[in-house]
Amino acid sequence: MNEKTGSHSHSETAAGNCRISTRGSNGVRVQVVASDGRVLNSCHPARARELIRKGRALRLSRHPYTIRLLGVAPQEAEAQSMPQDAS
Numbered sequence: 001m002n003e004k005t006g007s008h009s010h011s012e013t014a015a016g017n018c019r020i021s022t023r024g025s026n027g028v029r030v031q032v033v034a035s036d037g038r039v040l041n042s043c044h045p046a047r048a049r050e051l052i053r054k055g056r057a058l059r060l061s062r063h064p065y066t067i068r069l070l071g072v073a074p075q076e077a078e079a080q081s082m083p084q085d086a087s
Helices: 010-017 045-053 074-081
Strands: 030-033 039-043 057-062 065-069
Touching (some): 030 045, 045 057, 045 065
Parallel strands (some): 030 065
8 A cells, every 4th residue: 555545445345346236145046935824945047937837836926036836736746756557
């Protein structure tokens, strides 16, 4: 540091000499709500788009972006998990 430049002020640092993250350490996340209204762990936006495209979730709100998972009837879940015999 010399007499011409002086010390760096806080405003210089905040003005762009360092990177300020606005997304946080986890990046952008989508809030997830279960079909019964319970709040679940958040997911990545690509996963949310996939769930919506497959018809397994609906968009609940835009700000913050939130999806609601659609419930699957227990009979349907059992039918999907049990392979059908081809005999």
